[in-house]
Structure formats: structure tokens, C-alpha cells
Amino acid sequence: MTPASAIRFALFWLGLSLLAGCSALSSIESASQPLNTFELSPLPAGAVAVSRGRSQLEVAAPTATGALTSDRIVIKPNALQVQVLPEARWVDETTEHVQLLLVRSLTNSGMFGLVSAEGAGPRPDFLLLTDLQAFQVETGADQQAVVIRTNMTLLRDDDGAVVSARSFENSVPVADTTAGQVVFAFDQAMTQQMTDMLRWLDRLPGV
Structure with missing residues (x-):
């Protein structure tokens, strides 16, 4: 060379x-x-008219796919692709945030004497399981919307028997995918879903 x-x-x-x-x-x-951090609102006391009770309820940590176990706000252009909203995040990992929203909303409802997160209280009478299947913005040619889809199962703690199970799906259209629009739509969709959840539980005998 x-x-x-x-x-x-x-x-x-x-x-x-x-x-x-x-x-x-x-x-x-x-x-x-630094990313802009957002959190959603639990249902306040009196938001939904339900019967008051004294049973104790434990809310298990929701199960979810890997895309929903981070603190990023998920966008899905199609069924196979996962993106995130730039410069924005949830205050906690998505599953943790949803669990806390459920605990606080159920506590505020007065339907149970005590509501706790999994492992954080005495032995409960009932256990609420949540499979978080969608918690995302779905974009398409026709419209884009925030979609929250869950399967919930209520178990009796003493024998593990299924009291009831139900699927929930709530969606709110968004004009664009700016953080303000998206988070506001998430708050509306989550409010709808927690309202539906409380009404479902309130109709179950013995709860």
C-alpha cells in the first residue's frame, strides 16, 4: 500500500x-x-348510581401484550404494526395505569366496602381479572379513533368460581393524532368503559 x-x-x-x-x-x-406526561381520570363519587355494599374486592393487574406494558401511547395503523405517539407518555405503564383507574373508580362508587390492588389488602371476597386487548389509537382510511377493548372476569375468591365475565369495547373518534386530542379521547373512552363496568357489576346478584 x-x-x-x-x-x-x-x-x-x-x-x-x-x-x-x-x-x-x-x-x-x-x-x-423529556416526554410530556399524561394521566386519565377515575370516575368520581356519584358518577354512576349503584348499590352500596360491604364486600371486599381485589383488582388484579391487567394482562396485555408487550405493546401495552410500556408507558408509551400506542398507535396502530393496521393490525400488525405498532407505533407510539411522539413526545408523549402515560404517567405509569399502561397496565398499571388502568389498574389504578379501576381501583379508584370502584372505590369512589361505594359498591364495595374495600377495593384494593392485587396483594395490597386483606383476603378479598371477589377478584376482578382484566385482559387488556386494545388501548390504542387505530388509524385507517375512513377514520381514526381511540379504542379500548377488555375482557373482564369476576371470581369468587374462596373457591375461584366464575361469577360473571363480559367483554367491553369503547371507542371515541379523534380528528388528528396530536397529544391533546388523543388523550382527551382516551379519557372519554375510559370513562365510558368504567361506567359500563360499574353497571355490569351492579346487576350481579350477591356482589
Whole structure:
């Protein structure tokens, strides 16, 4: 290799090293940028007329796919693709946030004497299981909407018998995918779903 070739070779590798360094620095800076944080509202006391009771209820942590176990706000352009809303996040991981909303809404309703998160209280009379199947913005050619889809199962704690099970789906259209529009629609959809949940539980005998 001639001296000139050696110099060109060295400059080539130096350029690649600098480019990789810049790329890594850009990734670090992007990861360290603060995201706007949002939380949804539980149902306040008296929002839904239900019977008052003294039973104790435990709300298990919802099950979900990996896309819904982070704190990012999920957007699905189609059934197979997952994106996230840029520069925005939930205050907790999605499943944790939903669990807390359920606990607080059920507590505020007065339907149960005590409502606790899984493992946080005495042995309950009932256990509420939630499978969170969708908690996302779904975009398509016709419209885009926030969609919340869950399967809920109420178990008797002493023998594990299923008291009742029901699927819920609530959606609210959004004009665009800006954070303000999306979070407001999520709050409306979650309010609808928690209202439907309370009415379902209130109709069950012995609860």
C-alpha cells in the first residue's frame, strides 16, 4: 500500500468512526429528551348510581401484550404494526395505569366496602381479572379513533368460581393524532368503559 493509499484508508475509517459516534450521540440525546406526561381520570363519587355494599374486592393487574406494558401511547395503523405517539407518555405503564383507574373508580362508587390492588389488602371476597386487548389509537382510511377493548372476569375468591365475565369495547373518534386530542379521547373512552363496568357489576346478584 502506497503512503497516499494508507492515508486515504485511515481517513475513511476515521470518517466512519465519527459518523457512528454522531449517530450514537444523537440516539442518546433523543432518549434523554423529556416526554410530556399524561394521566386519565377515575370516575368520581356519584358518577354512576349503584348499590352500596360491604364486600371486599381485589383488582388484579391487567394482562396485555408487550405493546401495552410500556408507558408509551400506542398507535396502530393496521393490525400488525405498532407505533407510539411522539413526545408523549402515560404517567405509569399502561397496565398499571388502568389498574389504578379501576381501583379508584370502584372505590369512589361505594359498591364495595374495600377495593384494593392485587396483594395490597386483606383476603378479598371477589377478584376482578382484566385482559387488556386494545388501548390504542387505530388509524385507517375512513377514520381514526381511540379504542379500548377488555375482557373482564369476576371470581369468587374462596373457591375461584366464575361469577360473571363480559367483554367491553369503547371507542371515541379523534380528528388528528396530536397529544391533546388523543388523550382527551382516551379519557372519554375510559370513562365510558368504567361506567359500563360499574353497571355490569351492579346487576350481579350477591356482589
